[in-house]
Amino acid sequence: MKKIIVLAVLMLSSVIVNAQSAEVRGLEIAKAAEKADLGFGSSIVELKMILKNKNGQTSERSLTTKTLELTEDGDKSLIVFESPKDVKGTATLTFTHKFGADDQWLFLPSIKRVKRISSNNKSGPFVGSEFAYEDLSSQEVEKYTYRFLEEKGDLLIVEQDPVDPKSGYTRRVITYNKDKGYRIEKAEFYDRKNALLKTLTYSDYKIYKNKFWRAGTFHMVNHQSNKETILHFNNYNFDASLTEADFTQAALQRAGK
Amino acid sequence: MNRFSTVLYIVFGLSAIVSFSQESNVTHDFELELGLEYRYFIDHAQFMGQKQHFPSFSLQPKYALDWNDGAESINATAFFRWDVDDSRTHWDIRELYFQKTKNNWELNVGLKKVYWGVTESNHLVDIINQTDVVESFDGEQKLGQPMVQFVVTTNTVGTFNFFYLPYHRKRNFPGEKGRFRFPVVIDRDEILYESRAQEWHQDFAFRWFHYFGAFDVGLSHFYGTGREPLFMFDNTGNINAFYPVINQTGLDLQVTHNAFLWKLESIYRNAEAQDFFALTAGLEFTFSNIDGNGLDIGLLSEYLYDERDALALNALQNDVFFGSRIAFNDTQDTSILLGGITDLESSSKIFSIEASRRFGSNWVAEVEARVFSGIEANEFILSNFRDDSFFRLRISRFF
Numbered sequence: 258m259k260k261i262i263v264l265a266v267l268m269l270s271s272v273i274v275n276a277q278s279a280e281v282r283g284l285e286i287a288k289a290a291e292k293a294d295l296g297f298g299s300s301i302v303e304l305k306m307i308l309k310n311k312n313g314q315t316s317e318r319s320l321t322t323k324t325l326e327l328t329e330d331g332d333k334s335l336i337v338f339e340s341p342k343d344v345k346g347t348a349t350l351t352f353t354h355k356f357g358a359d360d361q362w363l364f365l366p367s368i369k370r371v372k373r374i375s376s377n378n379k380s381g382p383f384v385g386s387e388f389a390y391e392d393l394s395s396q397e398v399e400k401y402t403y404r405f406l407e408e409k410g411d412l413l414i415v416e417q418d419p420v421d422p423k424s425g426y427t428r429r430v431i432t433y434n435k436d437k438g439y440r441i442e443k444a445e446f447y448d449r450k451n452a453l454l455k456t457l458t459y460s461d462y463k464i465y466k467n468k469f470w471r472a473g474t475f476h477m478v479n480h481q482s483n484k485e486t487i488l489h490f491n492n493y494n495f496d497a498s499l500t501e502a503d504f505t506q507a508a509l510q511r512a513g514k
Numbered sequence: 515m516n517r518f519s520t521v522l523y524i525v526f527g528l529s530a531i532v533s534f535s536q537e538s539n540v541t542h543d544f545e546l547e548l549g550l551e552y553r554y555f556i557d558h559a560q561f562m563g564q565k566q567h568f569p570s571f572s573l574q575p576k577y578a579l580d581w582n583d584g585a586e587s588i589n590a591t592a593f594f595r596w597d598v599d600d601s602r603t604h605w606d607i608r609e610l611y612f613q614k615t616k617n618n619w620e621l622n623v624g625l626k627k628v629y630w631g632v633t634e635s636n637h638l639v640d641i642i643n644q645t646d647v648v649e650s651f652d653g654e655q656k657l658g659q660p661m662v663q664f665v666v667t668t669n670t671v672g673t674f675n676f677f678y679l680p681y682h683r684k685r686n687f688p689g690e691k692g693r694f695r696f697p698v699v700i701d702r703d704e705i706l707y708e709s710r711a712q713e714w715h716q717d718f719a720f721r722w723f724h725y726f727g728a729f730d731v732g733l734s735h736f737y738g739t740g741r742e743p744l745f746m747f748d749n750t751g752n753i754n755a756f757y758p759v760i761n762q763t764g765l766d767l768q769v770t771h772n773a774f775l776w777k778l779e780s781i782y783r784n785a786e787a788q789d790f791f792a793l794t795a796g797l798e799f800t801f802s803n804i805d806g807n808g809l810d811i812g813l814l815s816e817y818l819y820d821e822r823d824a825l826a827l828n829a830l831q832n833d834v835f836f837g838s839r840i841a842f843n844d845t846q847d848t849s850i851l852l853g854g855i856t857d858l859e860s861s862s863k864i865f866s867i868e869a870s871r872r873f874g875s876n877w878v879a880e881v882e883a884r885v886f887s888g889i890e891a892n893e894f895i896l897s898n899f900r901d902d903s904f905f906r907l908r909i910s911r912f913f
Binding site: 308310316317340341342343344345358360368369370371372373374375377378380381382384385425448482501502505506507511514 | 589627673807808845872
């Protein structure tokens with residue numbers, strides 16, 4: 258009887274240890290992925306977005322994104338729309354924070370107005386696409402809790418639960434490629450009812466500066482609405498040496514003028 | 515106008531030549547917007563000569579040239595409007611300026627548009643540009659302002675904006691056939707200046723703004739010829755109007771907290787003939803992604819106070835504004851803005867609806883309606899507009 262109890266205690270503790278290690282390992286993987294991408298400094302990339310509705314009709318947007326890497330706090334980014342032409346020059350400036358709400362400003366070129374906007378709306382679609390704001394914002398380790406699920410060859414699969422209750426997801430399941438700088442191959446998003454909502458696949462990867470993996474194509478499929486969004490990234494530039502001065506309200510106005 | 519343009523060309527030409535001589539990687543960009551518009555005024559005109567149907571056409575070409583990785587540029591936007599009302603038929607250079615930027619500073623020389631402020635129903639603090647009155651009812655369309663603007667951004671103490679404004683541009687007013695006018699048609703050339711230097715009074719302005727966490731704050735001061743003419747009425751009912759020399763101090767503040775935006779704009783204006791205080795304060799709350807499909811519904815409310823009382827040109831002396839902004843966040847960017855302003859001391863009310871949607875990738879359709887309701891006869895300015903409720907349809911094509 259004693260043996261059984263000892264065995265049971267042992268088994269239970271090993272379950273606890275396993276559970277702990279799944280969390281620890283998940284976090285370790287997320288940190289390793291962050292570390293692998295550390296030191297890119299800044300980047301500029303042109304983006305073409307193709308929105309497909311359930312009947313296959315498409316519409317397009319093009320934009321340019323500038324990113325400044327910051328280590329103590331979250332990254333800064335500046336997004337400028339090139340098309341459709343009626344929104345050309347519309348631009349957003351975002352200061353991501355590791356903890357708490359991000360700071361965000363919007364520039365409206367027709368009346369030259371800069372507006373501070375609420376970053377509360379995380380789950381809403383970005384310009385009518387299948388990407389939510391939270392899918393495109395800077396991915397800080399602190400914004401999720403982690404659970405390692407499984408290892409398949411080079412692939413590490415980790416469940417990530419958003420810390421922010423305003424997130425549109427209960428969890429996302431991320432597939433990292435350990436051998437390729439922990440780049441992400443696939444992300445699955447589960448809605449608030451824990452039903453599979455969207456799948457994002459990354460492809461056409463290229464390595465820049467021998468270290469930074471960047472996907473040329475993001476393909477997001479919404480399984481519930483049958484709509485899709487494809488992002489094509491062109492001309493990644495890691496040599497622009499952007500500074501804080503390129504991420505100010507004055508820079509926001511210049512970007513959209 | 516001649517002297518004005520000469521000076522402008524010289525300033526422009528010089529700065530452009532100086533910098534262009536060290537050019538590298540020049541990029542050009544040309545855009546064109548064509549607008550077909552039809553305004554229909556529901557009620558018969560209050561004054562002789564006013565029309566009811568206003569088909570109209572507008573053209574807005576835009577050209578930008580930049581070099582030196584965008585650190586230097588020339589930006590130009592022109593605007594042309596043809597309308598039934600001769601005074602609404604007008605053209606303007608909205609922008610034509612040279613820009614140079616280096617590290618944390620920026621210099622702009624030429625005609626430019628600058629916007630200050632945070633509130634939605636009224637724009638008190640915004641003073642750099644003259645309003646293009648005939649172009650829109652909400653006062654958001656502006657004439658290009660000649661300026662030298664110097665901007666310095668610091669990491670710790672905010673952004674400093676310095677303006678030298680050498681030339682004043684007079685406000686335009688509707689002509690005989692136009693709506694939104696007084697019984698007497700105002701000829702803009704008949705409105706004189708307080709300053710002997712007239713339009714060449716040398717004006718200066720300054721604005722500092724910064725943000726601290728959830729707070730965005732701006733402090734500004736303007737010295738020079740005011741953008742709003744001062745109307746004085748004599749015993750025989752004749753209007754005597756002029757542009758006074760003013761000092762205006764402004765404060766704008768926004769607190770962004772979760773889905774709430776708390777907003778405040780306030781000014782104190784001081785002139786020989788007039789001293790007054792005005793304030794707009796309110797909030798905006800947005801219910802976002804209500805249906806899981808991107809539908810956002812924002813609710814807005816603002817209180818408007820103007821010490822000028824009945825003489826306030828925009829007739830917003832002690833009023834409350836309620837509004838709702840509905841954005842579908844669909845691929846066509848469909849949005850609707852509903853609003854109503856009600857006077858707290860009388861029955862006067864103005865309701866409005868604005869909606870827009872893109873068709874294909876280059877067309878945008880917009881509808882706007884404004885309804886004047888229960889306008890009291892003793893409203894000094896608004897009573898002239900009581901029969902000016904209108905409906906507007908606009909189709910724009912972008913190239």
